[in-house]
Ligand SMILES: [Zn+2]
């Protein structure tokens with residue numbers, strides 16, 4: 221856990237909000253239906269937005285996830301790879317805000333579609349993305 225988040229995750233407010241949220245979702249993963257253990261912030265918390273209750277304590281911005289889906293969520297965002305128009309890797313995204321990620325993911329999907337059309341398989345995609 222990052223330093224700036226330690227106090228937040230220990231706070232009464234967070235415990236209350238996260239427990240209420242998880243309860244409202246019956247502690248079931250919103251993505252796969254498995255028992256959920258993690259209350260994930262759809263907007264990743266950072267030192268700035270963690271003090272903004274609209275983001276850090278807003279149920280609309282939370283997601284009830286199992287460990288697996290939570291791992292996938294975070295590893296996807298950390299390792300998403302960008303391609304240029306010819307399908308060459310131009311950078312790997314480490315983290316970022318949700319909107320930027322959506323744009324990246326759209327671009328990523330586009331690039332993948334193109335590559336799949338050109339190569340007739342997803343082999344390049346599998347080989348290059350961690
Ligand atoms: Zn799940």
Ligand SMILES: [Zn+2]
Pocket residue numbers: 259260261290293294
């Ligand atoms: Zn998370």
